[in-house]
Amino acid sequence: MRRPHENVATVLVDPAVLAELELDLMALDLWVWPVATAPIVADGPRLAFQVRRRLVEARRGAWDCARDWTPVWVSFGLSWYDGDEPLPWSAHAALWAALGRHAGHVRHTVRLSGVPRLPVRHELGAERDTA
DSSP states (O other): OOOOEEEEEEEEEOGGGHHHHHHHHHTTTEEEEEGGGOTTOSSHHHHHHHHHHHHHHHTTTTTGGGTTOEEEEEEEOGGGOOTTSOOOHHHHHHHHHHHHTTGGGEEEOSOOEEEEOOHHHHHHHHHHHHO
16 A cells, blocks of 8 residues: 655756745645755755756756756645545646746656655644634
């Protein structure tokens, strides 16, 4: 049985626009988690280096401009979920469209991966349930 996980997009972001991107995504209930400081990572700086290197090298020169960019995970807020149902395609479309608006300053592949559950999303959900 697969352990509970969070669906995320792994994105390289130009540090000059990281705050702007985060605000744009936050308005869509999409959350930016820099890999280096993510609360689920024991050695964030090391993992960030590895993620960035793997993504840049996989593109064989096409993403060399992103060699020093910040690797982040983008997760989906509670508004995108309907109980235990799978993440709807509209969530994927909203994410890819938002990243497309920042195309000059982000690099990503159009796929999601899974990471251990990120705590804030679930803590916010608990607050909503008790309000």
